[in-house]
Amino acid sequence: MQVFKFGGASVKDADSIRNVAHIITKCKTSELLVVVSALGKTTNALTEVTQHFVDQTGQAFDLLEKVKRAHQQILGDLFGTSNHPIFDDIANCFVEIEWILEEEAQDSYDYLHDQIVSTGEIVSSKILAAYCAHTSLPIKWLDARDYIFTDNTYREAEVDWQKTEDKIRRELPALLDEQIIITQGFIGSTSENFTTTLGREGSDYSAAIFAACLQADDVTIWKDVPGVLNADPKWFNPTELIPELSYTDAIELTYYGATVIHPKTIKPLQNKKITLNVRSFVHPDEPGTLIRTTNDGLPIPSFIFKVNQVFVSIQPRDFSFIVEDNLSHIFNLFHSHRIKINMMHNSAISFCVSIDDTGANVETLLEELEKRYKVSVEKGLELITIRYFNQETIDRVLVNKKIIRELKDSYTCQLLVKELKIE
DSSP states (O other), X not given: OEEEEEOGGGGSSHHHHHHHHHHHHHHOOSSEEEEEOOSTTHHHHHHHHHHHHHHTOSOHHHHHHHXXXXXXXXXXXXXXXXXXXXXXXXXXXXXXXXXXXXXXXXXXXXXXXXHHHTHHHHHHHHHHHHHHHHTTOOEEEOOGGGTOBBOSOTTSOOBOHHHHHHHHHHHHHHHHTTSEEEEESSEEEOTTOOEEXXXXXXXXXXXXXXXXXXXXXXXXXXXXXXXXBXXXXXXXXXXOBOOEEEHHHHHHHHHTTOOSSOTTTHHHHHHTTOEEEEEESSSTTSOOXXXXXXXXXXXXXXXXXXXXXXXXXXXETTOOOOOHHHHHHHHHHHHHTTOOEEEEEXXXXXXXXXXXXXXXXXXXXXXXXXXXXXXXXXXXXXXXXXXXXXHHHHHHHOTTEEEEEEEEOSXXXXXXXXXXXXX
């Protein structure tokens, strides 16, 4: 049994959707469940709709109209005539957003975000399912919210694994015997049947959830890159394809910020010993990267670059030690403001971290910290992580850079750096 996951870039327009249908036809070797993300940049567009609705700028309906037109154009390119029932089906999905926008925003932003933004996955999966059926593939569309159950932590929902696994195992194997299932990534539902989302890039995680519950043979994540590269080509050149990775190295790379795989994805697959393939939807005949149980280390050094970093140094005002009560208080503040620590180091009287500059929530966090500690801040930095480093790899990334903080262990080097101004 296979699980395929297609991200937004793979279904960004009509030709892309045709390509996905071709891959499904060509690469299916057994029972298949397909998880699909929202089309192209739809998630960002619907997030913008949500923000303008909450801020009451009066632009939410206009922004939604742009999203609707983009989907209608794709439908026209795929089906030609508006007589196909998918046109009304998609229109009705967007009507549900319009109903929300017609009322005054009274619920929390996170709740409204999930009710609005989740529509992107619903409509993309419906379009893909309709087109695949149009090409005579045996297709069954399913709503992931009927199978992935979560708590009510909107935008970062935690999965109720017992309830989720019971439902998936009870109902889906029989359906997969006769048809290809197409469903959504990124979304789930609460016990009250409200929609939740699993965090940004959570569609990878959805694929892993379905695969783990179904005891799948493998999962394939189809990307616009050849597989897992040793660096992001936007920041590093030349890059190299990593043909095989252990689960451990994959988790380490995602922990430090590699974006090709969602950090939550690896754990359920490793627990069930399910192989993860990362392959290119542009060149589907190429093998890509295998992630599975292996004792082999990475064959080449890997580089992860995170820009727009904020270096925060925290010291007790009374010169007392950084001990458990201080650390507990500090970590709770970071957690409550939903700020991920990318690098940290503590000494007897200080605790230093590098975090993403995410704007208002960082400023609010700093205000909270300053009530109890002396806080110094430096912005505009870059964090470079090298997995399986040597001195040559370090020297390579430090050209015109000044080191602000450096951390090393046996396998990993982290360098927080500042760009040197060239006179």
